[in-house]
Amino acid sequence: MKRLYFVLLVSTLFTVATAQRVARSYIPHGAFFYDSQWKGVSSADKAAYYRVLAIDDKGQKMFYDYYITGQLQAEKHYISINRQNDRNTVLNGVCRTFHKSGRVESVLQYKNGKANGRALSFFPSGNIGMKLSYRNGLLDGPCYTYTENGRLEFTTIWRNGSKINEIKGGKDHYIDKNTNEDEFCERYCHDEALIMAQSKSIYKARENKEQNVKATKKLNSNPTTESKEPQAAHDDVAKKERINSINNKVKEIESSQTSKEDKYLANIKYPDTPNEKTGAISDKMSSDGVIPQKGRFNFTYLHSLLSKENERSKSIDVLTGISHNFQLNSSQIIDGFGAQKEVVFHHNMIYDAQNSKDKVTGSKPRQIGFFGIITGSNLFIDRINIFTWSEEEMYLIAQEAINAGYKTLGGIDYKSTDGNFILEPKMKPTDYGEREVIVTFTHQSNLYAGLYHIQMDIK
Template identity: 70%
Template sequence: MKRLYFIILLSTLFTVATAQRVTRTYIPHGAFFYNSQWQGVPNASKASYYRVLALDDKGQKMFYDYYITGQLQAEKHYISINRQNDKYTVLNGVCRTFHKSGRVESVLQYKNGKANGRALSFFPNGNIGMKLSYRNGLLDGPCYTYTEGGRLEYTTIWRNGTKVNEIKGGKDHYINKNTNEDEFCEHYRHDEALLMAQSKSISKARGNNDKQKIVEVKDTKTTKENLKMDYKGSQIVQGTATTDDVKSSKGTKKESSINLTKEDRYVANIKYPDSSAEKTEPVKVEKSSKRNSTQVRMFNFPYLLSMLSNDNERVKSLDVLTDISRKFQLNTSQIIDGFGAQKEFIYHHNMSYDVQNSNDKITGNNPRQIGYFGTALGKMLTIERINIFTWSEEEMYHIAQEAINAGYKPLGGLDYQSTNGNFVLEPKANSTNYGEHEVVVTFTHQPNLYAGLYHIQMDIR
């Protein structure tokens, strides 16, 4: 019965989806919506999946499908899309589907809407389920069926859709006798660790939202009146002051250093870059340049890690976050509403987030941004995630190196410097201290995501 299920799954796989590698809680403007039967519906409230169109690195048409909860469900190349009934969508090229955990579920090659070439299916535990071979929409060639435990159960030979032979066991001729691996299979699972980490991050964020966690603020002077917040354009509004006018709640620089908090001392030790370095040329996103690296203060990973991992550091006021972010030359700000009490306070330079169209917009040279996501009560935020965006490859690798120096290692043991900015770092040892949390750091760089910027996401595990 399992073998029949896998054959049906792969032979009828016409439209499957992927969740963009975007972890914000916004469905992109212009997304297509489908119900559980892959029939088109008008909006998200009736949908089980949503679809986002894109182009791959070669300029070929593809789309990403997502579970409505945000996890990647599939990525496929196509010729045409049917928005009313997805079974009439015409696929062409390699298509992958994913379990909700982020593990690869299937890989299938198409040509002009018909299965043509190799096809794979995987169990939820990651083990191979079946290896099939198609020609012009029909099973043709050797097919291998595995048990969930990884044992080759059957070898079957097909010719033009007809089974001509089947034996128990057998030998999988796709496996290289020198490496003991199926290179095709491994090639289409190379990013599985990254996808699993992102899926876990999304699931955790959704779980926190469902619980509607409320932050307990210990400031008895705080009232609903003086903590009222909203956003107007890209300015945070508190009475009549914007973020450019906000002063530190701890007073002026004339105060004695004895009274300074850890945040104040940190802010005081960060120097503004030379203001003459600021440019107003037309929009241009460069990959990296050592010449420009001295113009801005790079993000400090150890300090940001302490803000997120330590319960005593996670609750920050808007004033403190503003002061810290301004020292990184991030002087413009927004508040982005999430689910319930969740919000993201973002600070940026030469970029912004377009809430209506759900995308990042570049407005000048060398764009950078930091976002603090969490549960808000008035002007206090309990930080649950930190998002960093940068134009600079050098800065991205600087953050990664600081993390490694702090005891992090690449997930899967891969060479992170050869991944073009797509890898995951995790702590080498589990935290044993009370009130501390492990933080996983996900690096993402895709031409069609985040305006092509490098994205570094820090999540509590």
């Protein structure tokens, strides 16, 4: 029978918090880097993980670890951090680690650097593997070991680090007889679907980029070679036309036609949202949460910037014109990893790159960020980040997406989630050059300055 052996190296594991679920796709300024053995390294090209510091809503110190590819690896609270060797980091609180898939890998409780309280481990499938109990760094109490198909295989009793008794099977006393659930397990796995969706989105985005790079290299290495197979020749022509279309778009933006496009953007008139489509959520809107229709973020238009391949390349001037329509007149450029940048336009808020935090500087803050690869004055957009103080504006964006053919991940009622849900298209794009876009909504008091965050990603 397959059994999960959960090796708890108390000096090497880390603590967690339940806050920064959604990370920006670039590596923030000031991040710490670690290799695969959790030894500190000087730069991202030598790293397997990176770390971002934060403060939770209770004022406690915490950090978030990410795989260098961008997926969340762990959430942790701490007393002190050792940047040279993470074995010497002192943890204090709850620690969660994650598989690259986004599934929870382990949950542990720490006190002053020692395991203290309950500990869980999970199979990659998401099923529980082991339940343990610690006191002052030593196993103490019942331990339950499960098979991967969910059968309780062993029950073991520990006292001060010594095994007292072990039997096959047994009864898991953590499971409530009324709900048939372990409340501790449920509490620290409730957001697993959200994190899995984000991990999948990041993986797909990287996979698509790698495929595009390979296709470009192949075309450049054989620009005039004719394929012996008619279908292969047709595919190569289609790929080449797609790449040429992108290059031509960049050249157009660099040309004098930019001023004409700016003039067009300055006169964009977004369609009014019919009252009957938003009436169902109007009871949640406060009278103080009204954004003028002219300045609202428009899902349909922003979606087209990502989903249509020939619309993704924009000059900074054009992005400025778009953002003026959203009544955002201040701007900044945030450095990412390598050639990655985020061009940000905001009102009464800024992104503090040194401390990797969003800061509110006045009332009714709003922001939009266009993230991608920048060359000169042009940006090839991979992601759009939206921040708003207005619950109404957040729900209107969601409603517009649903009206456009989107659905909630897992079929949940998005109006009951306090702004924490994911929207995905009901059908895959059928038009050539059109991409699938996933929309993630996040609202946490200790994340993004407590604002509503809407993140649009190419899948």
